[in-house]
Amino acid sequence: MNDVLIIGTVALDTIETPFGKVEKVLGGSATYASFAASFFAKPALVSVIGRDFPKDCMELMKSRGIDVEGVKIDDKTFHWEGFYEYDMNEAKTRKTELNALEHFKPEVPEKYKGIKYVFLANIDPEHQLSVLRQMNNPEFVVLDTMNFWIDNKKEELIEAIKNADVLLLNDGEARQLFSTANLVKASNEALGLGPKAVIIKKGEHGALLFTKNKHFSAPGYPLENIKDPTGCGDSFGGAFIGYLAKTKDLNEQNFRRAIVYGSVVASHNAEDFGLNRLKNLAMSDIEKRYREFQDIREF
Amino acid sequence: MNDVLIIGTVALDTIETPFGKVEKVLGGSATYASFAASFFAKPALVSVIGRDFPKDCMELMKSRGIDVEGVKIDDKTFHWEGFYEYDMNEAKTRKTELNALEHFKPEVPEKYKGIKYVFLANIDPEHQLSVLRQMNNPEFVVLDTMNFWIDNKKEELIEAIKNADVLLLNDGEARQLFSTANLVKASNEALGLGPKAVIIKKGEHGALLFTKNKHFSAPGYPLENIKDPTGCGDSFGGAFIGYLAKTKDLNEQNFRRAIVYGSVVASHNAEDFGLNRLKNLAMSDIEKRYREFQDIREF
Numbered sequence: 001m002n003d004v005l006i007i008g009t010v011a012l013d014t015i016e017t018p019f020g021k022v023e024k025v026l027g028g029s030a031t032y033a034s035f036a037a038s039f040f041a042k043p044a045l046v047s048v049i050g051r052d053f054p055k056d057c058m059e060l061m062k063s064r065g066i067d068v069e070g071v072k073i074d075d076k077t078f079h080w081e082g083f084y085e086y087d088m089n090e091a092k093t094r095k096t097e098l099n100a101l102e103h104f105k106p107e108v109p110e111k112y113k114g115i116k117y118v119f120l121a122n123i124d125p126e127h128q129l130s131v132l133r134q135m136n137n138p139e140f141v142v143l144d145t146m147n148f149w150i151d152n153k154k155e156e157l158i159e160a161i162k163n164a165d166v167l168l169l170n171d172g173e174a175r176q177l178f179s180t181a182n183l184v185k186a187s188n189e190a191l192g193l194g195p196k197a198v199i200i201k202k203g204e205h206g207a208l209l210f211t212k213n214k215h216f217s218a219p220g221y222p223l224e225n226i227k228d229p230t231g232c233g234d235s236f237g238g239a240f241i242g243y244l245a246k247t248k249d250l251n252e253q254n255f256r257r258a259i260v261y262g263s264v265v266a267s268h269n270a271e272d273f274g275l276n277r278l279k280n281l282a283m284s285d286i287e288k289r290y291r292e293f294q295d296i297r298e299f
Numbered sequence: 300m301n302d303v304l305i306i307g308t309v310a311l312d313t314i315e316t317p318f319g320k321v322e323k324v325l326g327g328s329a330t331y332a333s334f335a336a337s338f339f340a341k342p343a344l345v346s347v348i349g350r351d352f353p354k355d356c357m358e359l360m361k362s363r364g365i366d367v368e369g370v371k372i373d374d375k376t377f378h379w380e381g382f383y384e385y386d387m388n389e390a391k392t393r394k395t396e397l398n399a400l401e402h403f404k405p406e407v408p409e410k411y412k413g414i415k416y417v418f419l420a421n422i423d424p425e426h427q428l429s430v431l432r433q434m435n436n437p438e439f440v441v442l443d444t445m446n447f448w449i450d451n452k453k454e455e456l457i458e459a460i461k462n463a464d465v466l467l468l469n470d471g472e473a474r475q476l477f478s479t480a481n482l483v484k485a486s487n488e489a490l491g492l493g494p495k496a497v498i499i500k501k502g503e504h505g506a507l508l509f510t511k512n513k514h515f516s517a518p519g520y521p522l523e524n525i526k527d528p529t530g531c532g533d534s535f536g537g538a539f540i541g542y543l544a545k546t547k548d549l550n551e552q553n554f555r556r557a558i559v560y561g562s563v564v565a566s567h568n569a570e571d572f573g574l575n576r577l578k579n580l581a582m583s584d585i586e587k588r589y590r591e592f593q594d595i596r597e598f
Contacts, residue, residue: 181385181387182523185523188523205501206505206518208521215595216595217518219518219596220516222507222514222516223481224481224483224484224487253598256597256598257598260598297516297596297598298555299515299552299556
């Protein structure tokens with residue numbers, strides 16, 4: 001029985017960083033999120049791929065126990081081409097070929113509609129809203145987004161945020177969306193829209209959790225070798241909701257643990273290109289690094 | 300008996316931020332550092348002021364128990380004029396009048412020479428080295444600096460770093476000094492020069508401690524209202540060494556606590572212009588926020 005529904009993109013990515021280049025490798029927000037979630041839970045995917053989608057990519061997803069019944073096949077697979085410069089902080093886009101995404105209408109299979117944990121990974125907020133409307137009263141909704149939707153579909157995005165329990169975004173997006181440099185103010189604005197919690201992802205600087213009266217700061221993991229940060233935010237979100245679905249505890253204290261698991265999986269993800277690290281990651285690697293996170297913040 | 304020697308600048312600052320402006324208020328790296336240190340220890344100052352230095356500023360320093368016998372009087376007081384933009388992350392300089400600093404030759408009074416804890420606050424690295432040479436075998440030396448010295452006196456700065464036990468710098472400076480975007484690599488380079496520990500100050504993102512085999516990450520404090528970040532780095536350093544001088548424990552675990560005390564005092568400092576917050580701060584405010592830091596990072 002699946003316990004996390006994930007809507008987002010499945011892509012073929014071409015990525016260049018100062019440490020190398022890969023072409024048309026498996027990527028997309030829903031892919032990274034479902035790989036990360038699969039360490040803790042049984043994710044079901046709603047997305048679209050093209051008829052060119054490589055068979056071994058599909059096999060890889062299935063091998064992680066990801067249910068792909070909600071993945072449509074149409075046209076060509078979404079293709080993103082981007083690069084990172086020296087500081088590795090921000091992906092720069094060279095090319096975006098929407099392909100199958102252009103006319104995508106997400107349809108939630110009947111057997112997914114009762115799933116209680118829903119992750120609206122980064123994709124057009126209209127698709128996020130459409131999936132939410134198809135679900136039967138989900139218990140817990142996490143929403144992620146990116147600057148593109150803040151620029152181009154702000155109204156729909158705000159509507160989607162109003163329907164989420166947790167808003168996930170990075171620091172730059174938080175400052176942009178709420179027109180303030182101050183992350184505390186941005187978070188208070190976000191909480192005012194409806195979510196019970198806001199999580200701000202800060203890359204190497206860790207992550208912040210804001211709820212009504214509490215604040216949590218998760219440290220960043222000191223990575224000496226970052227090869228490719230693509231998908232780190234999506235992996236973070238996937239592990240976060242996967243851990244919560246596994247433990248079925250939605251208290252603030254458990255959010256904190258879920259955020260650290262998110263940070264652990266995301267930090268592993270950055271250590272190699274595409275999904276290379278996550279596809280070989282073991283639960284023991286995750287638990288080992290979780291204990292390192294405990295030591296890093298102890299005083 | 301004084302237990303921390305601090306060399307650095309005493310200045311009159313004119314500061315503009317999006318939240319207001321102050322003119323010719325008491326400032327300088329040694330001033331902020333000694334105010335912060337004075338909550339934990341008895342600082343002795345080596346610096347220079349001008350004949351224009353306001354009497355009430357001098358009284359204020361003395362009222363904090365700061366020993367000013369090592370402060371020379373010559374010419375006019377060093378004057379810095381700067382501003383902060385919207386994001387408050389970086390001070391931009393409008394004007395620097397070196398005045399008395401131009402021909403300053405630091406002289407350590409005889410009665411200070413046996414002090415065991417030395418803070419080389421931000422000032423010309425030649426002055427930092429000169430003070431070190433005058434001291435009788437100090438037990439523990441912390442060195443702070445800024446981008447100006449990396450640009451203009453790199454060789455002297457490296458020499459000073461080789462003589463320090465702890466190097467303190469902000470993330471931008473660490474990346475610049477060691478020509479790498481990666482803070483783990485930068486810290487390893489710094490440790491290779493001699494210091495036993497490197498502390499990287501990251502403003503709102505907290506602070507990192509790197510020693511040979513250990514890593515600590517202190518959270519940032521979620522400040523909703525930052526009025527003026529001037530002197531936060533200096534306050535951090537002053538509280539750090541002050542706490543160590545008070546507790547006389549130079550183990551890594553105690554460094555962690557000292558870093559949190561540094562973060563606590565620096566976060567208070569940003570809440571008002573100049574020294575307005577620190578001059579009214581009580582030890583109970585510090586202890587209260589220290590406990591908040593414990594809660595912020597707990598998972």
